Amino acid sequence: MSDVLDLLLAAPFWASVLRTATPLILGTLGVLLCERAGVLNLGIEGIMVAGAFVGWLAAYHGAGLWGGVLAAAAVGAVFGALHALLTVTLSLSQHVSGLGITLLATGLASFAYRVSFPKVDSPPTIQPFAAMGWLPIPVLGAQTPMTLLALLMVPALAWGLYRTPLGLALRMVGENPAAAEGQGLDVLRLRAGAVIAGSALMGVAGAFLTLSAFNAFYFNMVNGRGWVCVALVVFASWRPGKALLGALLFAFFDALQLRLQQASGAAEAAQAWLGFVPPYQLYLALPYAMAIVALVLVARRAAYPQALMKPYRKGER
């Protein structure tokens, strides 16, 4: 038991929590932006893959690490534009379009990888972001600049949503688009813009994996993080601050289960408490299960943006 306490108080543990949370923060903020404007974007899983790949590729070809981040954002924006075209302009099913884009983006990224590196067994590595040793703060100093970016994104997005006219217009478009149009705002353009910007964030979330957490692109590296972000947005009640909290909570349990698996005495403790030794897969499944539980808990009280998933046709009153 004291093992566990030691664990919880150790800086490296919290450093890994923050590291695990970074792509979730960025991805959740991206989904949040889209859904606040009324559009469900299930393309996130694919866009994260594409962002991971393009970011890494750009860095590999000499664009530098931040060049990679920009490239990932651009690729995310492009897929976002496609999703916006299908769902906002053409009013097609948001579910179908999003899932189609996940498949497309994942397929394209994998294809491009194979074309770029046809004969390699393991992907060429890059020099990822270095930890910010110059920062005197304990846990934060062990992070890379991308984590700092993610953390700064939270108040930036909050400020954007709640303290600018554009943010207000965006929120209104997701709640009562007819009211927005009544004030002379262009609902379709606002929605498309939100989807494109949100998708850019999703691309950056993917790039974190290849430019910071790891140093190369592997297949299956996103591994469902995109879907977790979709669940986290509901848990966060569509608020950036709570999105940060949700991401940290999820990352906490994710990091915890890894440590618990590895901790000496864990198996014996589990045997004593539960009567059997849980397989490691149980630990891995816990975070996903928690995401579902979180969704169920907030379901009744969920204050969905009222126009979410309702396509809007100009002049509809």
Next chain:
Amino acid sequence: MTEPVLQFSGITKRFGALVANDAISLTLARGEVLALLGENGAGKSTLVSILFGHYRADAGTITVDGRPLPPGNPSAALAAGIGMVHQHFSLADNLSVLDNVMLGTEPLWQPFSRRAAARAALQDTAQRFGLQVNADSRIKDLSVGERQRVEILKALLPFGRRRGARVLILDEPTAVLTPQESESLFATLSQLVAQGLSVIFISHKLDEVLRVSHRIAVLRAGKLVAEMPAAGASKAMLAQAMVGRDVPRVVRVPTPAGAAALAQTPVCELRKLSVRGAGPWPQLDGVNLALRPGEVVAIAGVAGNGQQALADLLHGLIAADAGSVTLAGRAMPATPRDWIAAGVARIPEDRHAVGVVGDLPLWENAVLERYASPAFARGGLIKRGVVTAFAQRLVERYDVRGTEGAGLATPTRALSGGNMQKLILGRVLMTGPQLGRSAGNTEAGDADATSAPLLIVANQPTWGLDVGAVAYVHAQLLAACAAGAALLLISEDLDEVFALADRIAVMHHGRLTPARPVADWTLAAIGLAMAGVAASSELADAA
């Protein structure tokens, strides 16, 4: 003589064959409250929509302070200082009051919202007009009266790009308010006028109109039929102007069934029926009604006074909170299936969204309610041949048109409103023998024997239909009554009410007047009852 602040000149607007506004000319002076009176469909909403650029007039012009208003442009009206509070609020429930009033006041590319300044301006405006409001409350936490205040403030607030309205249009503002909240509103109106604003007050409530306005304009069937100063006008005058003296009254020839009806035992009885609902007053408040075979009882009244709750209840969708409803002596559970099985023919108000499944073909919608009955299905399999034959007979008997191309496989959403309604009629009226009512010459199991249903509950059955379709629907309903069905007709169309009813009851704020024979009602009396005025004393004046 100062220039009028707003002037409509010869505004005309047609929607197909319907003339919604017919050469309407009106002026509004500064510091004046003008009431715009008229029934549903009289043309008030159209006129205002034209003002706000949601429609373009076919003829005529509008000038504000002497300057012509560019048509078809919502921003133009706002920029010219005209504000509107709709009946259905344009607010986002999840956002705060401040958010809602600030929308559209600042350019989108401005990097910083001047919230503190807006808050101060809001407080200032609120105090000027005596409207108390908390800038940080979420709309969903506010009462209806408070939400309306927010809408008014939204229009009046001078901030950013908005000048603040100098002409305020209120569309049925007291429709959803409690008496106390209405009082607050009237006080606000006085404040507005004292500050030099002008108000157009759209309403059908005669009391309020007389109390609050300086002048009254009455619209009927798209035309301006009367204009008078409020002083010296009486409710009776207004009621008469609203419903019209010269509407040709189709007097219903009393049928033997209708005349004898009062002697029979009721088919359906509502006793002290109450449904609470979520609004300021109960949706249904102690409603008593008895429906007898062969008779037509019409419920008149302005929309939103409880008709929907009554219809939902008798359609089997909701249950009462108090009181009872019995059908042929049995208490009824709140499931549509039970009501259908008991022989109730239900015609919903919204035929597109609730009456039919638009994407399914016509023949499937013909059996939407009774697909599982032994006549149409056996062992879980739908007897296609039987069903399509039934649908074919329905289409022929009820003259459903629009099936030229694909025939019975036509997707139902492709039908015109009238034909859709005929389909619904056929679906509910072509029923087999019911509850021991022998139909004479029918074979056992004949799916569409012409015995009538026990009870027909029709909610606005001819809304949005052309004259021919209206006549058809009426003929079918009366034929069913002649065959013994009881008909409860809920309608906002007084012509229809007078054309069909044996007895009329009027609904107001959830309460139902006693259902009196049509001969006992005058137009004026109905108008007053619709406005919630107590019957006896006023009737004496009006008659």
Next chain:
Amino acid sequence: MLLGAPLLAVVATLLISSLLVVWAGAPVGQAYALLLEGGFGSRFAWTETLTRATPLILTGLAAAVAFKARLYNIGGEGQLYAGAIAAVAVGGLHGGAGFSAPTWVLFPLMMLAAATAGALLLLGPALLKSRLGVDEVVTTLLLNFIVLLGVSALLDGPMKDASAMGWPQSVAIADRLQLSQLVERGRVHTGLLWALALAPVLWALLAFTTTGFEIRAVGANARAAGFAGMPVAWVTVKVALLSGALAGLAGAIEVAGRAGYVTLDMSPGYGSSGVVIAMLAALNPLGVVAAAVFVAGILVGADSMSRAVGVPTYIADVIVAVSLITMLIATLLTQYRIRFDRS
């Protein structure tokens, strides 16, 4: 003009995908020829394609039926694995203590267990949706990961095949329970016949039965369906059970027709592909067969094309995704044409 939209979509897809072929440095014409030949050009190609198509038809049907009622079941992958594990549990020799029952009892029991496992797995999200309004897309998606981890745990533990030299695979089902080969020198098995039989059955269910009518009405307009007396919540449950069962069956049939045991990589995304196939087929059960064969052919053809001219196999995913998107747009365009004509 039934074929108008799909045809338009296929043409657009081929044009867009040819860009990828060019990028990979292969000659477009030859590449496409190889693709078609690899998927459909020989007897062997057809056996491969049909083998792949077998589970795809079933997962496609599972998704189609659910989507028809607006229940977005994206959990086909998890339901498939659940069915596979259940089949092996019933049909496999379990650590020596096998079931001794005749084949004609055990085989249907095995299939039933698989169907039940899949059905129960979808029931949870369906109930959460209809009672609490929890979005079923996310819950079914997350369940996929959980189920796969569960299967992995079972394969490491209770259901491990001890004789498989440390490789994580399950015990095998008894030989007599395996599905027989359909033709010589090909992997296609009688499971294909089951799948091909189920498609028209489902089509008939939707078109001719009262349940099918309810499913279609609730999916098209739940409010009107409820007004007309249909039991909307109960219909949703029925659909969930049916859809999950089909996906579970896909798993069982895949096990019984191919290896006979479960491994973690036995399904290269069949469940998820089922969703795309259903959407491609515009939710029509008979169309699902065509779409499944199309997708299977593309996947198989892409393999052989890859070996020959070095175009990565992932082009198959792109082709399928692009055809889905172009199909959506093409359907919209053809619908609009109809509307313009009428006005």
